[in-house]
Amino acid sequence: QLIFLNGQFVSKKDAVVSVYDHGFLYGDGVFEGIRVYEGNVFRLQDHVNRLYDSAKSIMLSIPYSKQELSDLVVETLRVNGLLNAYIRVVVSRGVGNLGLDPSSCARPQVIVIAEELALFPKELYESGIEIVTVATRRNRSDVLSPKVKSLNYLNNILVRIEAGLSGVNEALMLNDQGYVAEGSADNVFIVKNGEILTPPGYVGALEGITRNAIMEIAHNLGFLMREEVFTRHDVYVADEVFLTGTAAEVIAVVKVDGRTIGEGKPGAVTNQLLKEFRKTVVEDGVK
Numbered sequence: 001q002l003i004f005l006n007g008q009f010v011s012k013k014d015a016v017v018s019v020y021d022h023g024f025l026y027g028d029g030v031f032e033g034i035r036v037y038e039g040n041v042f043r044l045q046d047h048v049n050r051l052y053d054s055a056k057s058i059m060l061s062i063p064y065s066k067q068e069l070s071d072l073v074v075e076t077l078r079v080n081g082l083l084n085a086y087i088r089v090v091v092s093r094g095v096g097n098l099g100l101d102p103s104s105c106a107r108p109q110v111i112v113i114a115e116e117l118a119l120f121p122k123e124l125y126e127s128g129i130e131i132v133t134v135a136t137r138r139n140r141s142d143v144l145s146p147k148v149k150s151l152n153y154l155n156n157i158l159v160r161i162e163a164g165l166s167g168v169n170e171a172l173m174l175n176d177q178g179y180v181a182e183g184s185a186d187n188v189f190i191v192k193n194g195e196i197l198t199p200p201g202y203v204g205a206l207e208g209i210t211r212n213a214i215m216e217i218a219h220n221l222g223f224l225m226r227e228e229v230f231t232r233h234d235v236y237v238a239d240e241v242f243l244t245g246t247a248a249e250v251i252a253v254v255k256v257d258g259r260t261i262g263e264g265k266p267g268a269v270t271n272q273l274l275k276e277f278r279k280t281v282v283e284d285g286v287k
């Protein structure tokens with residue numbers, strides 16, 4: 001496996017960063033997770049745009065043009081000979097002195113990792129998953145925007161830890177006002193009376209690229225699709241609940257905090273959206 005680091009491809013063994021990298025010391029950096037289906041990079045442009053927006057928001061200047069970075073992603077796939085993969089792009093502030101001041105960091109560090117996919121087991125897509133809601137809150141939209149996909153993922157990690165303590169794989173975070181925001185690394189949708197709802201970005205959800213793809217697909221299939229704030233109660237009484245994300249794709253949720261959702265199995269709307277999504281991902285990518 002070859003990893004892009006310090007301007008060149010190195011082996012996994014040699015892919016190490018300095019302890020003085022501010023990404024390591026302070027979580028000072030941004031990242032993207034991107035999926036490749038049959039050699040098609042899914043919505044590469046959207047991921048690159050989001051990466052540059054995240055970087056701009058934290059005043060981090062990526063030392064490549066968007067086109068160069070896109071080419072780098074494709075090149076990383078090519079040198080690793082991968083057709084179906086998960087790609088991680090990381091841009092950290094780079095190596096500097098101890099101390100928060102980023103001005104000591106001479107150059108941002110750009111890392112691209114492409115790996116074989118570690119898919120969720122197929123059974124989970126057929127059975128649906130059980131989740132809980134947790135005490136950890138999403139960071140507030142008026143502080144560091146949740147739209148910034150930064151290297152500070154402590155809230156999300158705590159969500160996973162809390163999920164694990166409850167014996168489940170994933171959980172929902174609420175925002176500081178108690179509205180449902182999202183999962184640890186995925187967006188949430190509910191279906192009620194034929195209408196599909198997902199929280200708007202300002203509630204504290206990342207504007208997921210899978211989320212946006214599903215909103216488009218739902219719209220094209222003629223479903224009523226709205227961004228709307230909702231509470232845990234609305235989730236409990238929904239007909240269907242599902243999560244979306246680069247890693248998760250579209251996965252049904254059949255139990256939330258012990259409440260069975262709908263019939264306790266993936267619903268018709270979720271299944272239809274997943275089927276259409278799987279069709280789109282191959283057609284919609286960059287070769």
Ligand code: PLP
Nearest residue numbers: 185186187206208209210245246
């Ligand atoms: N929410 C958070 C906090 C995430 O980290 C991710 C993963 O990228 C998502 C949602 C899903 O977004 P996407 O569909 O772009 O992967």
